[in-house]
Amino acid sequence: MQLRELRTQVxxxxxxIVRSGLVISTFGNASGIDRDSGRVxxxxxxxxxxxxxxxxxxxxxxxxxxxxxxxxPSSDLATHLELYKAFPEIGGVVHTHSRYATTWAQAGRxxxxxxxxxADYFHGPVxxxxxxxxxxxxxxxxxxxxxxxxxxxxxxxxxxxxxxxVKGHGPFSWGKDALDAAHxxxxxxxxAHIAYTTCVLNPNAKPISQSLLDKHFLRKHxxxxxxxx
Amino acid sequence: MQLRELRTQVxxxxxxIVRSGLVISTFGNASGIDRDSGRVxxxxxxxxxxxxxxxxxxxxxxxxxxxxxxxxPSSDLATHLELYKAFPEIGGVVHTHSRYATTWAQAGRxxxxxxxxxADYFHGPVxxxxxxxxxxxxxxxxxxxxxxxxxxxxxxxxxxxxxxxVKGHGPFSWGKDALDAAHxxxxxxxxAHIAYTTCVLNPNAKPISQSLLDKHFLRKHxxxxxxxx
Amino acid sequence: MQLRELRTQVxxxxxxIVRSGLVISTFGNASGIDRDSGRVxxxxxxxxxxxxxxxxxxxxxxxxxxxxxxxxPSSDLATHLELYKAFPEIGGVVHTHSRYATTWAQAGRxxxxxxxxxADYFHGPVxxxxxxxxxxxxxxxxxxxxxxxxxxxxxxxxxxxxxxxVKGHGPFSWGKDALDAAHxxxxxxxxAHIAYTTCVLNPNAKPISQSLLDKHFLRKHxxxxxxxx
Amino acid sequence: MQLRELRTQVxxxxxxIVRSGLVISTFGNASGIDRDSGRVxxxxxxxxxxxxxxxxxxxxxxxxxxxxxxxxPSSDLATHLELYKAFPEIGGVVHTHSRYATTWAQAGRxxxxxxxxxADYFHGPVxxxxxxxxxxxxxxxxxxxxxxxxxxxxxxxxxxxxxxxVKGHGPFSWGKDALDAAHxxxxxxxxAHIAYTTCVLNPNAKPISQSLLDKHFLRKHxxxxxxxx
Numbered sequence: 025m026q027l028r029e030l031r032t033q034v035x036x037x038x039x040x041i042v043r044s045g046l047v048i049s050t051f052g053n054a055s056g057i058d059r060d061s062g063r064v065x066x067x068x069x070x071x072x073x074x075x076x077x078x079x080x081x082x083x084x085x086x087x088x089x090x091x092x093x094x095x096x097p098s099s100d101l102a103t104h105l106e107l108y109k110a111f112p113e114i115g116g117v118v119h120t121h122s123r124y125a126t127t128w129a130q131a132g133r134x135x136x137x138x139x140x141x142x143a144d145y146f147h148g149p150v151x152x153x154x155x156x157x158x159x160x161x162x163x164x165x166x167x168x169x170x171x172x173x174x175x176x177x178x179x180x181x182x183x184x185x186x187x188x189x190v191k192g193h194g195p196f197s198w199g200k201d202a203l204d205a206a207h208x209x210x211x212x213x214x215x216a217h218i219a220y221t222t223c224v225l226n227p228n229a230k231p232i233s234q235s236l237l238d239k240h241f242l243r244k245h246x247x248x249x250x251x252x253x
Numbered sequence: 254m255q256l257r258e259l260r261t262q263v264x265x266x267x268x269x270i271v272r273s274g275l276v277i278s279t280f281g282n283a284s285g286i287d288r289d290s291g292r293v294x295x296x297x298x299x300x301x302x303x304x305x306x307x308x309x310x311x312x313x314x315x316x317x318x319x320x321x322x323x324x325x326p327s328s329d330l331a332t333h334l335e336l337y338k339a340f341p342e343i344g345g346v347v348h349t350h351s352r353y354a355t356t357w358a359q360a361g362r363x364x365x366x367x368x369x370x371x372a373d374y375f376h377g378p379v380x381x382x383x384x385x386x387x388x389x390x391x392x393x394x395x396x397x398x399x400x401x402x403x404x405x406x407x408x409x410x411x412x413x414x415x416x417x418x419v420k421g422h423g424p425f426s427w428g429k430d431a432l433d434a435a436h437x438x439x440x441x442x443x444x445a446h447i448a449y450t451t452c453v454l455n456p457n458a459k460p461i462s463q464s465l466l467d468k469h470f471l472r473k474h475x476x477x478x479x480x481x482x
Numbered sequence: 483m484q485l486r487e488l489r490t491q492v493x494x495x496x497x498x499i500v501r502s503g504l505v506i507s508t509f510g511n512a513s514g515i516d517r518d519s520g521r522v523x524x525x526x527x528x529x530x531x532x533x534x535x536x537x538x539x540x541x542x543x544x545x546x547x548x549x550x551x552x553x554x555p556s557s558d559l560a561t562h563l564e565l566y567k568a569f570p571e572i573g574g575v576v577h578t579h580s581r582y583a584t585t586w587a588q589a590g591r592x593x594x595x596x597x598x599x600x601a602d603y604f605h606g607p608v609x610x611x612x613x614x615x616x617x618x619x620x621x622x623x624x625x626x627x628x629x630x631x632x633x634x635x636x637x638x639x640x641x642x643x644x645x646x647x648v649k650g651h652g653p654f655s656w657g658k659d660a661l662d663a664a665h666x667x668x669x670x671x672x673x674a675h676i677a678y679t680t681c682v683l684n685p686n687a688k689p690i691s692q693s694l695l696d697k698h699f700l701r702k703h704x705x706x707x708x709x710x711x
Numbered sequence: 712m713q714l715r716e717l718r719t720q721v722x723x724x725x726x727x728i729v730r731s732g733l734v735i736s737t738f739g740n741a742s743g744i745d746r747d748s749g750r751v752x753x754x755x756x757x758x759x760x761x762x763x764x765x766x767x768x769x770x771x772x773x774x775x776x777x778x779x780x781x782x783x784p785s786s787d788l789a790t791h792l793e794l795y796k797a798f799p800e801i802g803g804v805v806h807t808h809s810r811y812a813t814t815w816a817q818a819g820r821x822x823x824x825x826x827x828x829x830a831d832y833f834h835g836p837v838x839x840x841x842x843x844x845x846x847x848x849x850x851x852x853x854x855x856x857x858x859x860x861x862x863x864x865x866x867x868x869x870x871x872x873x874x875x876x877v878k879g880h881g882p883f884s885w886g887k888d889a890l891d892a893a894h895x896x897x898x899x900x901x902x903a904h905i906a907y908t909t910c911v912l913n914p915n916a917k918p919i920s921q922s923l924l925d926k927h928f929l930r931k932h933x934x935x936x937x938x939x940x
Contacts, residue, residue: 048901049894051828070939099930099938121828126905130826131913139359140422141280141350158922165926192919193827207278214277218355220912225449226360232421235387239394243328251328252299368588369651370509370579436507443506447584454678455589461650464616468623472557480557481528597817598880599738599808665736672735676813683907684818690879693845697852701786709786710757 027063027092030056031078034065037118037202042073044210046122051194053098056116056202057108062086066104068095099166106170107198111182116202118209124216125187125195125209128152132191135219137231142215143240147184149231150212151176155191169193184241187212256292256321259285260307263294266347266431271302273439275351280423282327285345285431286337291315295333297324328395335399336427340411345431347438353445354416354424354438357381361420364448365460371444372461372469376413379441380405384420398422413470416441485521485541485550488514492523493536495576495660500531502668504580509652511556514574514660515566520544523660524562526553557624564628565656569640574660576667582674583645583653583667586610590649593677594689600673601690601698605642608670609634613649627651642699645670712745714752714770714779721752722765724805724889729760731897733809738881740785743803743889744795749773752889753791755782786853793857794885798869803889805896811903812874812882812896815839819878822906823918829902830919830927834871837899838863842878856880871928874899 037054041047050073055066064084071080082093086108088101098104104117128135128150135150137143153172160168173188173196186208187197197212199205222229231237244251266283270276279302284295293313300309311322315337317330327333333346357364357379364379366372382401389397402417402425415437416426426441428434451458460466473480495512499505508531513524522542529538540551544566546559556562562575586593586608593608595601611630618626631646631654644666645655655670657663680687689695702709724741728734737760742753751771758767769780775792777784785791791804815822815837822837824830840859847855860875860883873895874884884899886892909916918924931938 049898051831068940096940121826121905123901123905124908126826126828127908127912130905130909131916133913138421139350139355141355144280155920156923158920161920161922161926165930192825192923211278214352218350218352218359220908221353221356221449222359224453224911225356226362229360233384233387233390235390236385236421239390243394253297253325367650368579368584370584373509440507443581447579447581447588450582450585450678451588453682454585455591458589462613462616462619464619465614465650468619472623482526482554596879597808597813599813602738669736672810676808676810676817679811679814679907680817682911683814684820687818691842691845691848693848694843694879697848701852711755711783 027058027061027065027083030058030063030065031081034067034081034116034202035076035078037116037206038067038073038076040203040206041118041120041209044206046120046209046213047073048121051121052119053100054116054118054202054206055098055101055104059115063091064101064105064108066101067098068093069098071095100169102164102166103170103173103196106167106174107196110170110174110177111198113183114198114205115200116198116205118197118202118205119194120209120213121194122209122213122216124220125189125212126193127220128216129189129191129194134189135216136229137237138219138222138229139232140236140240141218143232143237144244145186145208145211145215147241147245148237150187150189150215151180151185152189153191184245256287256290256294256312259287259292259294260310263296263310263345263431264305264307266345266435267296267302267305269432269435270347270349270438273435275349275438275442276302277350280350281348282329283345283347283431283435284327284330284333288344292320293330293334293337295330296327297322298327300324329398331393331395332399332402332425335396335403336425339399339403339406340427342412343427343434344429345427345434347426347431347434348423349438349442350423351438351442351445353449354418354441356449357445358418358420358423363418364445365458366466367448367451367458367460369461369465369469370447372466373473374415374437374440374444376470376474377466378460379416379418379444380409380414381418382420413474485516485519485523488516488521488523489536489539492525492539492574492660493534495574495664496525496531496534498661498664499576499578499667502664504578504667504671505531506579509579510577511558511562512574512576512660512664513556513559513562517573521549522559522563522566524559525556526551527556529553558627560622560624561628561631561654564625564632565654568628568632568635569656571641572656572663573658574656574663576655576660576663577652578667578671579652580667580671580674582678583647583670584651585678586674587647587649587652592647593674595695596677596680596687596689598690598694598698599676601695602702603644603666603669603673605699605703606695607689608645608647608673609638609643610647611649642703712747714745714748714750717743717745717750717752718765718768721754721768721803721889722763724803724893725754725760725763727890727893728805728807728896731893733807733896733900734760735808738808739806740787741803741805741889741893742785742788742791746802750778751788751792751795753788754785755780756785758782787856789851789853790857790860790883793854793861794883797857797861797864798885800870801885801892802887803885803892805884805889805892806881807896807900808881809896809900809903811907812876812899814907815903816876816878816881821876822903824924825906825909825916825918827919827923827927828905830924831931832873832895832898832902834928834932835924836918837874837876837902838867838872839876840878871932
């Protein structure tokens with residue numbers, strides 16, 4: 025993939041999460057990676073979305089060394105890089121503080137799979153990380169945020185669970201590229217919203233059965249999928 | 254009815270449920286039937302709404318055999334067909350995962366008739382299906398979703414109850430044609446929303462009296478209606 | 483006032499309650515009265531707002547006899563007329579099923595005065611009517627809806643309490659003319675919304691003190707008002 | 712700073728709080744101060760935002776004497792002036808009745824710091840004032856509203872806590888200028904919203920740790936900040 029193309033896609037993903045209402049102020053960022061060259065493109069730190077241009081994006085290597093760009097990269101870059109290292113199958117990462125996903129993260133609860141809307145995209149509850157320790161917060165905080173996510177995903181397939189809630193913080197989503205990650209972030213927010221209203225209406229609402237969960241997830245994902253064209 | 258006209262109407266119904274905010278991503282579909290020819294027109298599976306054109310719609314017979322169209326029909330087609338077979342008086346079906354109707358479906362509760370807004374459109378609580386059994390899920394899932402709805406409506410008039418909540422899934426609505434079904438889906442969502450906030454504010458809120466229910470439903474529907482022009 | 487001017491104002495009020503999101507489908511109507519001639523102008527029944535024109539409005543006298551107009555008046559006309567008879571100081575009435583005001587009506591609770599936003603417009607809790615009896619529902623329902631409101635306001639000043647919640651139904655608001663009534667309906671909805679979230683967050687939230695209530699209401703209304711120009 | 716420039720900025724801040732949905736009707740006002748000349752520019756009282764022009768703004772001195780302008784200043788002017796006197800480091804004040812901040816004010820609760828979204832802008836819970844006494848309400852109410860805020864901030868740094876909730880009333884926010892105060896008012900509303908949904912979902916949700924709070928606040932504010940460009 026041309027770096028120019030990657031820039032365009034990452035810019036579009038950053039604008040998409042604003043358009044879809046997931047981001048207020050500058051609370052969000054999207055990145056993408058070209059696995060062949062190991063180049064990562066990410067939003068610059070604290071720049072307003074309405075004046076963000078493709079040339080403002082920052083290009084780094086997987087160690088976070090800036091290769092192209094005049095601006096400082098998003099302060100969450102180190103978290104994105106940890107995810108690219110831990111999950112070799114992904115090509116894009118999106119971080120937001122979207123309202124309902126963040127609500128679950130702040131409430132300290134995984135999002136239970138209460139219906140087929142959820143099961144179409146996640147093969148079970150949306151995972152929640154542990155809290156970072158005081159030491160992890162005070163040294164290399166953003167790296168450690170990535171590590172606490174990777175730790176939570178030991179033995180968990182990131183393609184079956186394309187988002188995580190960082191406790192007391194908010195969601196990270198990923199996908200085959202930055203736009204796919206943005207799309208997942210939007211779906212996560214809707215799923216989080218319906219799960220919220222369901223649990224408020226009925227605190228004892230039960231997760232759907234394993235067979236219904238399998239049916240919906242697997243009709244959209246994997247070798248037996250029959251949804252779409 | 255000309256098939257061209259039916260296509261136009263079904264396209265419009267599919268666009269209407271997006272415009273009115275009932276559908277996020279590709280979570281929704283509308284269909285219509287011409288009873289004379291037995292032709293059903295439905296949205297193709299997993300196609301984005303913003304590039305949906307009349308010619309993308311798929312025409313099938315009542316057994317689901319594709320008669321016209323290059324694309325695969327919505328994976329929910331089989332459910333729509335079961336509804337057309339069970340309810341001979343309807344001409345259109347709409348399925349969404351709209352937020353508040355889905356909330357009640359996930360909470361596993363019928364929507365009680367708490368006010369006149371509800372009574373203007375439903376002659377009592379909005380029905381909820383049973384869960385599908387594991388066997389019903391694993392074989393012919395979409396057909397069985399239709400069957401579990403039809404079973405719930407034994408002895409119930411689908412014209413007095415023009416929507417259902419499939420447990421753990423979401424709502425299906427119907428009407429004399431696809432646009433009418435879309436309109437009902439919108440009203441259902443608003444009714445579901447106000448019932449949600451009412452039950453959150455007052456978990457002991459009581460349904461309205463039978464006489465008030467009858468008054469509102471029957472001033473809009475049936476031989477003694479006096480609402481409208 | 484010219485009848486033409488009254489028509490224009492009533493049309494504008496009907497469009498305003500749609501623009502401000504208080505009305506879905508055809509759930510709402512606004513009317514105005516010219517006290518000199520005793521003419522009332524009201525929305526026709528069940529007509530879509532997006533094709534409503536000034537000439538579609540219906541003119542009646544205070545007994546509901548149509549004086550001008552080809553269409554049938556709103557089925558709620560009789561309620562509006564009862565309010566014009568009971569409250570000689572008002573010139574406009576608006577009825578909606580707006581979401582949060584209706585929530586309180588369905589929950590069967592007055593809206594307590596929990597803050598100064600409320601106190602700026604209502605001099606205490608927003609009143610709630612009794613339920614109509616079966617007999618009142620079955621004969622002259624719309625007239626009796628007006629009567630149950632008038633009964634609730636015995637000894638209550640409709641200028642200090644410019645809205646009411648009809649139990650199990652929804653709000654009616656009024657003012658010096660139709661636009662003023664529409665404005666009150668919007669404020670009522672916002673007040674109802676904040677009272678809802680307050681009571682959900684803190685079910686034991688206390689009403690503000692009488693002195694704070696008086697301060698805010700009376701700095702905007704009555705002889706000692708000092709708010710505005 | 713030129714008075715003309717201050718007027719432009721204050722006008723923009725007043726329009727911004729409307730655009731961002733914080734204000735319904737005329738429930739809000741923004742002001743700015745030029746510390747060199749001691750001139751304060753504020754919105755006029757009860758004027759509709761959609762016809763507000765730069766020349767309508769009122770210029771006063773710090774005692775509230777009108778220096779320029781034909782209109783009466785906002786009735787909340789005296790509160791703004793108390794804040795400018797108590798907090799010499801601020802240059803702008805915004806008052807709104809935004810929905811979720813007002814919800815916490817009406818519920819009589821500080822907003823606990825439940826996540827990093829909050830910690831990015833406030834170095835702990837958003838403070839809540841005491842109730843005003845009957846005497847404070849009945850004499851010089853608006854001055855006393857400012858005094859009760861100043862009292863709450865004894866020993867508290869207004870730059871680490873750039874907003875307050877006045878009990879039973881609503882939020883005031885401030886910043887280096889009027890636009891910065893408007894931006895803080897928007898962030899406060901979002902923080903208040905997510906804290907609301909978090910506490911509804913989990914009434915026992917715990918504040919984040921002091922180390923996470925420090926990390927997020929101090930990476931954006933103060934000498935060790937490393938966020939942004």
